[in-house]
Amino acid sequence: MACPICGPKLSAYCMVLSVWAIIMLGLLGLFFYIRSPALFEDIPLGDWEKNNYTYSYVKEKYEQNAMNCWIAAGLYFLLLIFSFTQQRMNSRANYELS
């Protein structure tokens, strides 16, 4: 088994963080997708005036943000897998040593 890159504490922290991030970013992406008004202030509307205050512009921005959140959730899923394997390697190393 290759030497683990993360120690036990770091891999545990990454696992917890990843789980939280996946749940939260997943839900956040969902709320962006259904265009919740509570998140209206969180979309980049700098150019709305130029687009003549169209509704479709806002819709586009909402969906963009939803995609971003889901992609980030996916990245965290990769981090979860990585940290999970690291944790496995760490506990196995511990087991072998003792």
Next chain:
Amino acid sequence: MGSLLRSEEMTLCQLFLQSEAAYACVSELGELGLVQFRDLNPDVNAFQRKFVNEIRRCEEMERKLRFLEKEIKKDGIPMLDTGDNPDAPAPREMIDLEATFEKLENEMKEVNANSEALKRNFLELTELKHILRKTQTFFEEAESHHHQAMHDPYLAEENMGLLGEEAHRAGQALRLGFVAGVILRERIPAFERMLWRACRGNVFLRQAEIEAPLEDPVTGDQVYKSVFIIFFQGDQLKSRVKKICEGFRATLYPCPETQAERREMAIGVMTRIEDLNTVLGQTQDHRHRVLVAAAKNIKVWFIKVRKIKAIYHTLNMFNLDVTQKCLIAECWCPVVDLDRIQQALRRGTERSGSSVPSILNRMTTKQEPPTYNRTNKFTSGFQAIVDAYGVASYREINPAPFTIITFPFLFAVMFGDMGHGVIMFSFALWLVLREKQLMARKIDNEIWTTMFGGRYIILLMGAFSIYTGFIYNDVFSKSLNLFGSKWYPRPNPYTVKGEGTLQLNPANTTINGDPYAIGIDPIWQMSSNKIAFTNSFKMKTSVVLGVSQMFFGVTLSLFNHRYFQRPLNIFCEFIPQVVFLFCMFGYLIILIFYKWIHYDSSMAAPSLLIGAINMFLFNYPDKTIHLYPGQQGFQAFLVVVAVLCIPWMLLVKPFFLRYQHRYGQLKSLTFLNGGQTDDSEVAFVSFPKSPGESTNTSVQFKHQQLSVNSGDLLNHDQEVVHNEVGAGLHHEEEEEKVFDFPEVFINQAIHTIEYCLGCISHTASYLRLWALSLAHAQLSEVLWTMVLRIPLSINGYFGSVMMFFVFMAWSSMTVAVLVVMEGLSAFLHALRLHWVEFQSKFYKGEGYKFQPFSFEHILDYGGDE
């Protein structure tokens, strides 16, 4: 009675133990953990006590065990902790244990000494080996230069100088003397310089470093050394060189001159080194084996020795009776457990094989018993935070069962965020579900033990925070729209292209006039005057909660008065307190609810705050809107009643007591065993004219405990001090006490002022519930807008990568600032509200805690008796 509402009923007992059975009985009682012994020999020096020799032997055994433990730790051998609980061994087994420990200690010391000597030997031989190897090269160089010198005298080499010139001068092959040795590497430069100066440059030093570090036998450090060889001519130089070597603590070795001899010596040294290595290895193995065998039992031995020591400490507290045959002990124990204690004593007597049974005798006493609350793992955390402020007086109402709910609730009012609540709840849930494994790990960190001990408190705090977060409609500063917002703004194209803000009139914007089902309407999250609205709501809620808790506190004092049978207090303190509180703030609460329910958006509602101020100033300007007809008159009436309560609280009780004293009425009050004295009450007796006049009910002399903090002891003769660290005082019977009217009056005045001013200031103090929840909400919002909004405001897919990194930062800050820091802050404030605002209404807290003699307790805390 075995509930958490009041502390357990305790009784003072006397134990008569036969000397042979005493040890076994105390051992059984220690396992049981239900009695608290009193020290019957307080004036006796530790060295004059009866069992001082046994304790000395125990300490000696502990010292040996600690030495063994250190050696085991040094070798890195794991010590087995089976977790089983051996009984305290009988006194005769103590001798066996002592013999075992002595043998082990001697063996270890011998092994250590031997291995030290062996290591020293090894070091010498290693150094010699290095010398022989390095000097080989020196001699070869010297030879080659010597030959070169013969052939080429004009080579200007400093090495040459010594050998070449001499050779020319003398014309013969010159014999140089030399010494070889080993010195620490750091010392070489100074050594060289010293040699140069002392011998006027007439000696020649060559040195070479030893690559491998050598082990210093004494300290065990690895040090770097170098080999050196010094060539000189003549005896004077030789002695000088030797002295300098001594001074620099270089070790000199005899090095043979010829190549052949050196080779022989090298071989001999190698053989000896190998032999030594074998012996060293075997010594280490032996040591390891001894330690491994000891490591299996060492924890059990520690427990046994600590138990023996604890038993002898306890036995030292007993008295030896006149016949020298039995020991007398005094102890406090709960009344309901007397049977179990009797059983334990019987078991002890049987185990020791004694025929005479031990006797448990209940005694009556005036001293205040310790406070004992039976808690389980859930309630012990809450009891601990109540006790941290002051242990309840004997048998008064224990605030802990109420604290189980009110404390997390008040915390949650200040913390109110569903997201943070979920984080806190899941953390505590992990602690609770894994409690067995986490307890077994025995982590030593103080912060960890504090948090782990409070895991149930944190669990409830998290759960209640989820609820209040739901009410405040706040999830990481965003609101959830679960029931459909009841504000329906008509879309206005002008506003979107214009200023971008819209003002909604509640009268014509709401659907059906019905409010949002549960919680704050989610539209408030996006409004710019959100804070103005939530301020009003949260302030009013805080005052409602605060006044309710204070009312509850005053009601609890009624229960205390009834239990201790002080009807005077009910009339003179409880009733005016309730009336005062109601007139001032109970009425305000009613108005708050009325205003919430009765007014809708079409009516102009009067300000309650201005109204309350005007109520007390009797100031009713013409244009005031009244909440209900006749408000002015009713409010005036309330103020007058409230003001009248003050002299009621202040004057009635002291004068009534003086009246009683003057006209010599017998006040017979029955008290329970170990009755409680109130701080300002005096009951006292005039002596009956004839012995037959005494009544059936127990007439007791009590005296006044003047200071609220237990401090002064007034004139009495015998006062038995317990050796625990406690706040209680024990007073024995006294003579007739003089009724001191000024003292009583001043006491009552302080009490009254404290209560009346306290009502106002404490109600205002409860506004911290509003303040902290506002701070929390604002911090949460700031964190979102300044941190998490960054990746959300980026056009394009790069935002996702940014979100990946920013989320890490946001989550760490959320946990560190909002959960941990705000959590601690809200915890502290909720605790303060309980300790000061709630408990000052009914709690005395002047008791001392019941600390039973329990092995479990001693072993957990390291047994430092």
